[in-house]
Amino acid sequence: xxxxxxxxxxxxxxxxxxLGRPTLNPLLAAGRTVWSQVRGxxxxxxxxxxxxxxxxxxxxxxxxxxxxxxFEVADYVDFYASEHHARxxxxxxxxxAPDPLPPNWKHLPIGYHGRAGTVVVSGTDVVRPSGQxxxxxxxxxxxxxxxxxxxEAEVGFVVGTPSRQGHPVPLTDFREHVFGLCLLNDWSxxxxxxxxxxxxxxxxxxxxxxxxxxxxxxxxxxxxxxxxPPERTHPLLPYLxxxxxxxxxxxxxxxxxxxxxxxxxxxxxxxxxxxxxQLAHMTVNGASLRTGDLYGSGTxxxxxxxxxxxxxxxxxxxxxxxxxxxxxxxxxxxxxxVTLSAWAxxxxxxxxxxxxxxxxxRTG
Numbered sequence: 001x002x003x004x005x006x007x008x009x010x011x012x013x014x015x016x017x018x019l020g021r022p023t024l025n026p027l028l029a030a031g032r033t034v035w036s037q038v039r040g041x042x043x044x045x046x047x048x049x050x051x052x053x054x055x056x057x058x059x060x061x062x063x064x065x066x067x068x069x070x071f072e073v074a075d076y077v078d079f080y081a082s083e084h085h086a087r088x089x090x091x092x093x094x095x096x097a098p099d100p101l102p103p104n105w106k107h108l109p110i111g112y113h114g115r116a117g118t119v120v121v122s123g124t125d126v127v128r129p130s131g132q133x134x135x136x137x138x139x140x141x142x143x144x145x146x147x148x149x150x151x152e153a154e155v156g157f158v159v160g161t162p163s164r165q166g167h168p169v170p171l172t173d174f175r176e177h178v179f180g181l182c183l184l185n186d187w188s189x190x191x192x193x194x195x196x197x198x199x200x201x202x203x204x205x206x207x208x209x210x211x212x213x214x215x216x217x218x219x220x221x222x223x224x225x226x227x228x229p230p231e232r233t234h235p236l237l238p239y240l241x242x243x244x245x246x247x248x249x250x251x252x253x254x255x256x257x258x259x260x261x262x263x264x265x266x267x268x269x270x271x272x273x274x275x276x277x278q279l280a281h282m283t284v285n286g287a288s289l290r291t292g293d294l295y296g297s298g299t300x301x302x303x304x305x306x307x308x309x310x311x312x313x314x315x316x317x318x319x320x321x322x323x324x325x326x327x328x329x330x331x332x333x334x335x336x337x338v339t340l341s342a343w344a345x346x347x348x349x350x351x352x353x354x355x356x357x358x359x360x361x362r363t364g
Contacts, residue, residue, distance in 0.1 A: 001065055003058040004042060010054055013041060024071040024216060028160035028179050029291040035160065035179060039218055067214035069121040070182075071158060074292035076119060076210065077282055078154075078186055078202075079111040081273035083230075085301035088313045093194070106234040109273040109281045111295070115207040119294065121214050122357045127364045128334065129208040131192035146189035146205075148318070149332040149361060152299040153256050153266050153309035153340050156184035157275045158216050159293035166286040171245050174276035175219055177289055181275070182213040183254070183340045183357040184296045190312055190331070212294070215355030222352060225251045225344035229274050239284050240277050248274035252354070254300055254342040256309065258332075261324050266300040266309040268342075336361045 005020030013019070015038050018027045027038065045051045080086055083101070090100025104110065120126075128149055134141035160179035163169050169177055186206065193205025229242075229249040242248060252268035278295060299309040308314045311331055315321055318330035332338070339358040346352040 001060045001062055002042070002046065002055065003060065007045060007055055007058040010058070011045070011051070015041065023069075024158075024179075025292050028071060028158065029162070031161050032176055035218060036220060039220055067121055067123060069119070069212070070214055070216050072292050073116040073119045073294050074159075074290035075294070076114040076116040077111050077293075077295040078114050078206070078210075079109050079273065079278050079296060079298040080105075081109055081271050081278065081298045082301045082309070083272040084270060084303055084307070085299040085309060085313065088301065088308065092312060092317045106232075106272075107236070108240070109278045111278065111282065111298075112201045112206075114202075114210065114296075116294070118207055119210045119212060120359075122211055122355070122359070123214075124209075124211065124359060125362050126187055126209045126211070126359045128361060129189050129192065129204065130364075131189065131204045132195055133191035134195045135191075141195060145363070146192055147331070148190035150188045150190050150311045151256070151332070151338045152186040152188055153254055153264070154184040154186050154300060155250075155252060155254075155268055155275075155297040155342075156182045156212055157279070157295050157297070158182065159289050159295075160291060161289075162291050163283060163289040165288035167283075167288075168239070168286060169279055169283040169289065170239070171242055171248070171276045171280050174248060174279055178219060178275065178279065180216040180218040181222075181250075181354075182216050183342055183354055184213075184294075185211040185338065185340055185357050185359060186296055186299070187211065187359070188310070188312075190317075209359075210296070211357050211359045213355035213357050217352065217354050221346075222250060222344055224346050225352065227251050227269060230270060230272055232272075239280055242274065242277060245276070248276040250275075250344065252342050252344050254309070254340060257339045257341070258322075258324060258329065259326055259337055260339075263322055263324075264306055264308055264314060266307045267302045268297070268300050270302045270307075271297060271300065332361050334361055334363055 008016035256264040321328040341356040
């Protein structure tokens with residue numbers, strides 16, 4: 001790990017004040033031109049041998065440092081952008097429906113506002129939440145710890161440059177406002193969620209914890225990973241129509257492990273709705289952006305069974321338990337450690353690694 005603030009002061013960088021702050025928020029607010037300048041400077045420092053001796057005192061093994069939440073979260077929004085996940089979840093929850101997708105799914109990115117105050121950094125324990133739950137055959141709801149604690153493998157996008165209220169952000173301005181991305185685990189209590197979510201959507205089943213990486217990867221570092229999203233099957237309204245814009249999908253290869261055992265490898269390239277479309281939809285009603293806003297992609301799932309991004313899908317709501325070296329799993333047990341990791345194609349055949357997200361389940 002490079003102590004960028006200390007290195008900037010030692011090397012007389014004009015960005016020393018931004019890099020020396022306890023969170024990324026001042027840098028996020030500085031805008032795209034400064035983001036590019038700072039990234040270029042840091043890249044030069046760590047690749048030019050002439051800086052090696054100066055930088056050595058500011059390089060620390062990761063094992064010797066404590067990682068903190070990298071930015072102060074302003075607002076948090078979570079989407080539902082994978083068609084594979086939406087179809088699987090619909091088939092689980094609505095097995096008799098003629099179409100597992102809601103009728104609006106192909107017309108807009110579905111999302112909900114979450115709780116910014118419970119976003120935590122990787123490595124933070126996640127306390128098993130309690131709440132009301134009611135099985136279809138139960139005569140009345142009961143209260144207690146969730147029995148169906150799940151994970152959702154997602155990608156989070158971090159807003160840098162704010163916008164004015166009443167001024168929607170168009171698709172073409174995505175890269176002017178979003179600084180970078182990170183891995184995100186949207187922990188979910190499926191039994192609490194199932195009882196409470198009608199008619200207004202997720203609440204206590206989602207708001208107890210959301211884990212993010214301690215590292216935010218700038219969009220500029222992912223140029224080689226950009227690609228077009230899957231073919232759209234329905235005409236889009238003009239503010240979401242990206243047929244004439246630059247590719248806004250990303251080729252991110254995600255891995256999900258439970259207690260060190262890989263259970264899924266969901267591909268972000270399969271996401272139907274892009275982060276640019278999500279941002280455009282999130283602001284089309286005039287809602288403003290703030291520095292530090294975080295929005296999640298929704299569960300990342302692919303077409304294959306080993307590409308499903310949550311236990312709800314992987315075990316088909318507990319019907320098909322996973323076989324792990326330490327026993328079967330339908331949902332998470334106390335003591336389980338979930339780790340998300342990922343990489344993206346980089347220049348010259350190299351890989352760009354994303355910071356991992358890990359969390360251990362424990363009782364309160």
